[in-house]
Amino acid sequence: MKIKIHRGTHQIGGCVTEYEYNGWHLFVDYGEELPGGPKSGDLLVEGLTHGDISKSALLITHYHGDHIGCITKLPKELPIYMGKVGRDIQMELSDHLKLVDGVHQEMLDRLQTVKTFEPGKPFHWGDMEIMPVTVDHSAFDAYAFKIGIEGLSVFHTGDFRTHGFRSSKLPDVIKKFIGEVDYVVCEATNVARPDAANLPEHDLQMEYQELFTKNKGNVVYVSSTNIDRLFGLYHAARYAGRLFIIDEYQKRMMDKVAARDSIWGKSKLYKFKDVFKPIELSVKNGEFWMTDKFKGLLEDKGYVLIARSNPRFDKFIANIPGDKQMYLSMWNGYVDKSKAAYNEKLAKSLGEGFLYKHTSGHCDMNSLREVFRLLHPKAIIPIHTDNPESFAKLFSDEWPIVVLSDGEGISPVSSRIADSLYPMVICGRTKRCLGYFKRKEDALSILSHIVFHPDKQAKYEIWDEEDFSSKKLASGLLSELQKKSE
Numbered sequence: 374m375k376i377k378i379h380r381g382t383h384q385i386g387g388c389v390t391e392y393e394y395n396g397w398h399l400f401v402d403y404g405e406e407l408p409g410g411p412k413s414g415d416l417l418v419e420g421l422t423h424g425d426i427s428k429s430a431l432l433i434t435h436y437h438g439d440h441i442g443c444i445t446k447l448p449k450e451l452p453i454y455m456g457k458v459g460r461d462i463q464m465e466l467s468d469h470l471k472l473v474d475g476v477h478q479e480m481l482d483r484l485q486t487v488k489t490f491e492p493g494k495p496f497h498w499g500d501m502e503i504m505p506v507t508v509d510h511s512a513f514d515a516y517a518f519k520i521g522i523e524g525l526s527v528f529h530t531g532d533f534r535t536h537g538f539r540s541s542k543l544p545d546v547i548k549k550f551i552g553e554v555d556y557v558v559c560e561a562t563n564v565a566r567p568d569a570a571n572l573p574e575h576d577l578q579m580e581y582q583e584l585f586t587k588n589k590g591n592v593v594y595v596s597s598t599n600i601d602r603l604f605g606l607y608h609a610a611r612y613a614g615r616l617f618i619i620d621e622y623q624k625r626m627m628d629k630v631a632a633r634d635s636i637w638g639k640s641k642l643y644k645f646k647d648v649f650k651p652i653e654l655s656v657k658n659g660e661f662w663m664t665d666k667f668k669g670l671l672e673d674k675g676y677v678l679i680a681r682s683n684p685r686f687d688k689f690i691a692n693i694p695g696d697k698q699m700y701l702s703m704w705n706g707y708v709d710k711s712k713a714a715y716n717e718k719l720a721k722s723l724g725e726g727f728l729y730k731h732t733s734g735h736c737d738m739n740s741l742r743e744v745f746r747l748l749h750p751k752a753i754i755p756i757h758t759d760n761p762e763s764f765a766k767l768f769s770d771e772w773p774i775v776v777l778s779d780g781e782g783i784s785p786v787s788s789r790i791a792d793s794l795y796p797m798v799i800c801g802r803t804k805r806c807l808g809y810f811k812r813k814e815d816a817l818s819i820l821s822h823i824v825f826h827p828d829k830q831a832k833y834e835i836w837d838e839e840d841f842s843s844k845k846l847a848s849g850l851l852s853e854l855q856k857k858s859e
């Protein structure tokens with residue numbers, strides 16, 4: 374099997390990974406690059422963007438723009454697979470945005486042809502088997518995949534975290550559906566903060582509840598597709614006894630999950646209480662509109678308004694009497710002038726004195742270690758990170774880390790293939806087999822990208838397994854091998 378990272382070895386947005394076996398190609402994600410970072414522009418990938426695509430398919434981990442955003446540029450005949458609820462949410466979003474920009478209509482058209490898979494139900498692409506499992510992320514219905522052939526498997530994490538409402542299930546999901554794997558292709562977004570533990574989503578909800586109890590008027594700016602946060606805010610408003618106010622579009626978005634998602638829909642978290650229904654804003658002549666009675670109710674009960682930065686909301690908010698506390702419940706880079714993602718409109722809507730109340734959608738590094746211990750990989754390939762070298766330093770005490778450049782990959786073969794080679798890395802008493810390879814170049818190639826105990830001297834060996842006996846084909850210092858291959 375070939376595992377190739379077309380993009381994302383040294384940047385967060387726009388990761389594209391390829392798994393190839395016997396001429397069948399599975400790609401994972403095809404999204405936009407983030408503003409401000411390095412840019413490689415439109416990718417040219419044989420079997421994906423052009424050439425023979427008859428044995429190619431694309432899997433989408435989740436609906437964030439940096440994972441799905443560029444699928445409209447791909448050939449129409451290319452089969453694309455994603456989770457059903459995730460597809461529905463993206464459709465709602467594209468439908469909402471299509472008047473702003475024609476590209477969203479194109480996205481909507483493309484989504485109509487997207488096929489869906491179900492969590493825990495494996496399916497095949499050629500001889501490769503794909504096992505999709507749900508992971509917790511700031512996008513709902515996000516997936517990780519186990520992609521394998523007999524005797525060789527890879528866990529592709531997608532974006533995920535361990536501090537969300539639904540994260541506690543992850544160890545069981547891994548034990549039940551994934552087991553141990555040979556390689557992990559892992560998101561490493563939060564590598565810059567190796568010691569930081571992320572605030573659990575539940576604790577964030579409690580903080581909101583306290584603030585909503587203290588403040589009567591509350592306006593929260595949050596991504597309309599961050600479903601878990603939205604329901605957390607709903608329950609925080611409910612316990613604080615404040616009205617929960619959303620517009621019709623936001624309500625439709627939340628309804629996509631409430632009582633509908635096959636796994637989570639029945640959970641109490643995603644249910645609106647009959648005695649505490651969200652209040653939908655009414656629209657008159659294109660503007661949000663309130664009666665004097667409604668105004669009185671707001672003043673009397675207090676409220677939590679879920680807002681987006683646009684003139685319609687700005688106007689409505691200005692018309693609500695009384696003090697208002699504004700909150701930013703998404704990444705603060707959007708209101709940081711030094712960042713390329715700076716959103717002037719949002720900064721203006723928030724004004725001065727807003728509170729930043731947010732927690733990351735990505736795993737912290739200590740929790741990642743726990744996940745790796747369950748998966749027991751031979752080696753780990755970091756992607757979705759601007760600093761794979763730091764990631765390697767962090768984890769190479771326990772696992773060999775494969776630091777690739779965009780366009781590079783590894784080519785392991787199944788452990789069941791006879792007459793294969795296996796490279797080892799050795800540091801002191803720790804010996805790690807990096808898997809099985811057919812050709813010596815492939816064994817040397819993975820070795821040339823390995824970081825293993827970088828502060829100590831590590832050795833390598835390549836063994837040839839033939840007729841039940843093994844002989845050493847090559848050996849030396851890892852550092853010297855890597856100097857040679859540079």
Ligand SMILES: [Zn+2]
Pocket residue numbers: 435437440510512532734
């Ligand atoms: Zn994401």
